[in-house]
Amino acid sequence: MKKYDVIVIGGGAAGLSGALALVRSRRSVLVIDDGTPRNAQAEHVHNYLTRDGVPPAELYALGRQEVIGYGGEVVTGTVTTARRDGDFTVELADGTTYQGRRLLVTTGLTDVLPDVPGLAERWGKDVLHCPYCHGWEVRDQAIGVLATSVMALHQVQLFRQLSDDVTLFLHTAPEPTDEQWEELAARGISVVEGKVEQLEVEDGRLTGVRLEGGRVIPRQALAVQSAMRARAGFLTDLGLETTELEANGIVLGTAVQVDAMGATQVPGVFAAGNVADPRAQVVSAAAAGLMAAGGINFDLIGEETRLAVAARSS
Numbered sequence: 001m002k003k004y005d006v007i008v009i010g011g012g013a014a015g016l017s018g019a020l021a022l023v024r025s026r027r028s029v030l031v032i033d034d035g036t037p038r039n040a041q042a043e044h045v046h047n048y049l050t051r052d053g054v055p056p057a058e059l060y061a062l063g064r065q066e067v068i069g070y071g072g073e074v075v076t077g078t079v080t081t082a083r084r085d086g087d088f089t090v091e092l093a094d095g096t097t098y099q100g101r102r103l104l105v106t107t108g109l110t111d112v113l114p115d116v117p118g119l120a121e122r123w124g125k126d127v128l129h130c131p132y133c134h135g136w137e138v139r140d141q142a143i144g145v146l147a148t149s150v151m152a153l154h155q156v157q158l159f160r161q162l163s164d165d166v167t168l169f170l171h172t173a174p175e176p177t178d179e180q181w182e183e184l185a186a187r188g189i190s191v192v193e194g195k196v197e198q199l200e201v202e203d204g205r206l207t208g209v210r211l212e213g214g215r216v217i218p219r220q221a222l223a224v225q226s227a228m229r230a231r232a233g234f235l236t237d238l239g240l241e242t243t244e245l246e247a248n249g250i251v252l253g254t255a256v257q258v259d260a261m262g263a264t265q266v267p268g269v270f271a272a273g274n275v276a277d278p279r280a281q282v283v284s285a286a287a288a289g290l291m292a293a294g295g296i297n298f299d300l301i302g303e304e305t306r307l308a309v310a311a312r313s314s
């Protein structure tokens, strides 16, 4: 069986960017991808300098072409397990196995959405999470923020930057503090107490938010906080677990822990993009993939140099 220098698991922005740097360093690289990038529901990618507005599928197709153009290989499949046997063996759902000297894990994350009828169907369209990804597209609209955690208090202020008509639905979030109530009032954000029952959709567009009891508040867009879970279940045989990542006391999601060059605590296994940092956007996931590729190439060079020195002195 062919042994690749590097197997990249996940061919989104992080994986393809890492693969590109590695093939350009004359490394043999296999990218395995199952075609379910996180932003698949979105029509366009924003905030990717020089490619603002590109459809996600087009960006990833271009990336694949660039990797293949330098001799990289890309296959479609889902990795189910990875184990160490000197080098690494990864197994796909169809039973195919591949061997590599290093692994770059770039499988992204899963957004677990609030369980509100009508919400999942509108995800990536007029149900949003990220003001930087789609905020401009809903500017000046009637925007709601569905609060399921304290994160909503930050999110609502970010969306207030984009519209004068912003409503916070307290839903299942903890009661705001006195200071937060003051901040909401000072910024002209209206607050609706009570639980949301479902979203109202007409002609394929969000029209409102229905509360328990039947009251409907007209809204054109709704921001939510998804629970962000690293797609890393297949790493457990390698002894690699995910941990909760926090910022300012708020749990952002789960992630594989990495150092600045993408190295995990398992030697030879690197990770980048949303699987290691739920905050990463497309451009920063690509940048992290590039850094991890640098870490892997340097790690391989170290191993090859040690072997060359040993061979020379024997």
Ligand SMILES: Cc1cc2nc3c(=O)[nH]c(=O)nc-3n(C[C@H](O)[C@H](O)[C@H](O)COP(=O)(O)OP(=O)(O)OC[C@H]3O[C@@H](n4cnc5c(N)ncnc54)[C@H](O)[C@@H]3O)c2cc1C
Binding pocket: 009, 010, 011, 012, 013, 014, 015, 032, 033, 034, 035, 036, 037, 038, 039, 040, 041, 042, 044, 045, 046, 047, 048, 077, 078, 079, 080, 106, 107, 108, 109, 111, 123, 124, 130, 132, 133, 134, 231, 234, 272, 273, 274, 275, 280, 281, 282, 283, 285
């Ligand atoms: C609706 C929506 C819209 C967004 N819009 C924007 C935007 O406009 N601009 C922006 O910068 N960011 C946007 N984001 C965030 C963006 O999607 C992420 O920052 C980006 O996808 C992270 O890249 P990644 O390479 O880490 O992960 P992904 O892009 O998710 O790529 C991971 C890849 O790994 C593959 N994979 C996963 N598990 C396996 C497995 N076991 N075996 C094989 N392959 C596997 C998947 O098929 C996928 O292709 C948006 C997110 C969402 C949810």
